[in-house]
Amino acid sequence: MEVIATIRALDERLSEAGRVAFVPTMGNLHEGHLALVRLARAHGDTVVVSIFVNPLQFGPNEDYHKYPRTLAEDCAKLESVGCDVVFAPTVTEMYPTPQQTEILPPPVADELCGAFRPGHFRGVATVVAKLFNIVQPSVAVFGKKDYQQLFIVRSMVRELNFPIQILAGETVRADDGLALSSRNAYLSGAQRAEAPRLYRSLGAVAAAIAQGERDYPALEASARRELESHGWRVDYVSVRDAATLALPQGNPPQLVVLGAAWLGETRLIDNVEVTPSGTPSVAV
Amino acid sequence: MEVIATIRALDERLSEAGRVAFVPTMGNLHEGHLALVRLARAHGDTVVVSIFVNPLQFGPNEDYHKYPRTLAEDCAKLESVGCDVVFAPTVTEMYPTPQQTEILPPPVADELCGAFRPGHFRGVATVVAKLFNIVQPSVAVFGKKDYQQLFIVRSMVRELNFPIQILAGETVRADDGLALSSRNAYLSGAQRAEAPRLYRSLGAVAAAIAQGERDYPALEASARRELESHGWRVDYVSVRDAATLALPQGNPPQLVVLGAAWLGETRLIDNVEVTPSGTPSVAV
Numbered sequence: 001m002e003v004i005a006t007i008r009a010l011d012e013r014l015s016e017a018g019r020v021a022f023v024p025t026m027g028n029l030h031e032g033h034l035a036l037v038r039l040a041r042a043h044g045d046t047v048v049v050s051i052f053v054n055p056l057q058f059g060p061n062e063d064y065h066k067y068p069r070t071l072a073e074d075c076a077k078l079e080s081v082g083c084d085v086v087f088a089p090t091v092t093e094m095y096p097t098p099q100q101t102e103i104l105p106p107p108v109a110d111e112l113c114g115a116f117r118p119g120h121f122r123g124v125a126t127v128v129a130k131l132f133n134i135v136q137p138s139v140a141v142f143g144k145k146d147y148q149q150l151f152i153v154r155s156m157v158r159e160l161n162f163p164i165q166i167l168a169g170e171t172v173r174a175d176d177g178l179a180l181s182s183r184n185a186y187l188s189g190a191q192r193a194e195a196p197r198l199y200r201s202l203g204a205v206a207a208a209i210a211q212g213e214r215d216y217p218a219l220e221a222s223a224r225r226e227l228e229s230h231g232w233r234v235d236y237v238s239v240r241d242a243a244t245l246a247l248p249q250g251n252p253p254q255l256v257v258l259g260a261a262w263l264g265e266t267r268l269i270d271n272v273e274v275t276p277s278g279t280p281s282v283a284v
Numbered sequence: 285m286e287v288i289a290t291i292r293a294l295d296e297r298l299s300e301a302g303r304v305a306f307v308p309t310m311g312n313l314h315e316g317h318l319a320l321v322r323l324a325r326a327h328g329d330t331v332v333v334s335i336f337v338n339p340l341q342f343g344p345n346e347d348y349h350k351y352p353r354t355l356a357e358d359c360a361k362l363e364s365v366g367c368d369v370v371f372a373p374t375v376t377e378m379y380p381t382p383q384q385t386e387i388l389p390p391p392v393a394d395e396l397c398g399a400f401r402p403g404h405f406r407g408v409a410t411v412v413a414k415l416f417n418i419v420q421p422s423v424a425v426f427g428k429k430d431y432q433q434l435f436i437v438r439s440m441v442r443e444l445n446f447p448i449q450i451l452a453g454e455t456v457r458a459d460d461g462l463a464l465s466s467r468n469a470y471l472s473g474a475q476r477a478e479a480p481r482l483y484r485s486l487g488a489v490a491a492a493i494a495q496g497e498r499d500y501p502a503l504e505a506s507a508r509r510e511l512e513s514h515g516w517r518v519d520y521v522s523v524r525d526a527a528t529l530a531l532p533q534g535n536p537p538q539l540v541v542l543g544a545a546w547l548g549e550t551r552l553i554d555n556v557e558v559t560p561s562g563t564p565s566v567a568v
Contacts, residue, residue, distance in 0.1 A: 007445070100390035101409070101443040107384065125385070126444075133445040159385040160410075161291070161417040 018045030022137035057123030206274035302329030306421035341407030490558035
């Protein structure tokens with residue numbers, strides 16, 4: 001496995017790399033990332049993982065500076081799952097001049113997490129477009145844990161005609177249900193014990209929908225109250241059409257329940273996909 | 285030469301095309317376009333020319349619907365200069381769904397022509413990014429006649445890391461100096477006789493700068509008055525730093541004098557590059 005820091009060196013390494021499968025990350029890798037790398041391994045001749053904490057997607061009061069950077073440990077993990085190339089550029093390599101050309105993502109980028117993190121998905125889409133052009137993969141893998149990000153990347157690839165297939169990796173969870181996330185490292189012991197409630201609350205909404213409940217605002221409010229009563233500060237709990245991330249109109253075949261909430265200074269997100277039952281249990 | 289209308293068919297045609305040199309156009313081709321194609325011919329194994337009148341770059345009151353569409357004549361001309369593939373997609377092929385992901389170009393896109401055509405360069409940058417991803421060229425050729433467009437495309441390629449070399453083609457002019465443009469076809473006989481004044485006026489500004497004049501606002505105002513006194517409606521005449529398109533700060537090594545003005549219902553643009561003399565003729 002090679003660790004490469006410059007675009008020029010990466011170009012040389014990939015000049016005869018065959019079909020490249022790519023996993024962009026911000027490092028501090030956990031089993032969730034490694035599952036994405038295994039998926040990439042099954043879809044390419046050469047697996048490239050990027051590790052880059054992208055300043056463009058952090059707000060001025062967010063955790064860019066304290067975001068954990070653990071390159072040596074990350075590389076050891078990546079080697080164990082068959083990664084061929086780690087691309088770990090500096091900020092200057094990625095942004096040698098102020099980034100004035102950006103990707104403007106679809107309007108849904110201003111909802112859900114985007115409503116609480118203005119400009120976040122513009123920064124994500126921009127760095128992903130740059131990485132796509134640098135790595136030129138045939139396949140790229142993103143996790144469902146960042147469901148809205150996956151949706152925006154898929155929209156960008158389709159609407160800007162990137163010749164890249166996007167694969168989605170399932171969310172990997174701890175035994176108690178908590179979705180693995182680099183930000184879990186910020187949690188105290190007590191917060192870590194409380195953290196799985198986010199997944200349980202979203203799951204309860206999904207279960208009710210699966211059983212025919214259609215009053216989504218009531219379900220959302222109930223989940224929010226449950227979290228707030230246990231000390232969470234809730235950004236949102238929202239039931240969306242999984243195909244469009246819009247509010248459900250009519251009877252979409254697949255929904256997703258998304259949530260973002262804070263435990264102390266740590267913001268956690270999660271989501272649960274659900275297929276609504278055919279027969280609503282309440283008349284609306 | 286093949287004429288191809290779908291992305292899928294183009295992919296097949298280009299699967300073993302070697303080094304592709306690409307010229308994006310809106311059709312209604314003249315000698316200016318053909319010079320770009322000859323330049324492309326010298327830089328690629330396969331020359332692809334796209335012909336697509338892009339609705340995204342026209343304002344609601346602009347000439348999208350009346351823009352001349354002359355595919356058969358265009359193809360005959362392209363074959364004569366060694367084009368291999370004409371890509372002429374429908375609007376539906378390029379925009380099967382509403383375009384919600386766009387390229388946000390640098391702030392200078394809101395100045396000069398962008399100040400008079402809001403969103404124009406966003407539409408240009410977006411369709412160029414799409415075409416780059418569809419055609420995947422090694423080289424792409426743009427004309428200096430659309431100087432601001434060339435600047436914005438170069439910025440996009442550099443800042444989004446497109447693996448594409450951009451070549452600039454010199455402006456081709458009629459014997460009387462008028463820059464060739466599809467929109468010249470809109471001019472009446474009298475307007476056509478008047479039209480070269482735009483180039484002469486910009487050239488007079490450039491000549492004064494070459495001789496040491498540094499009072500750019502005075503030169504711009506003089507060119508504007510000259511045009512207005514001959515019936516033009518002037519959008520702008522502006523002296524800019526050729527490297528940044530910003531207003532000149534200090535003594536940039538290369539300037540460009542850009543102008544846009546209307547004769548009746550027809551908007552013409554042109555520009556003249558100039559190297560300022562070392563010794564200003566006026567103290568400022």
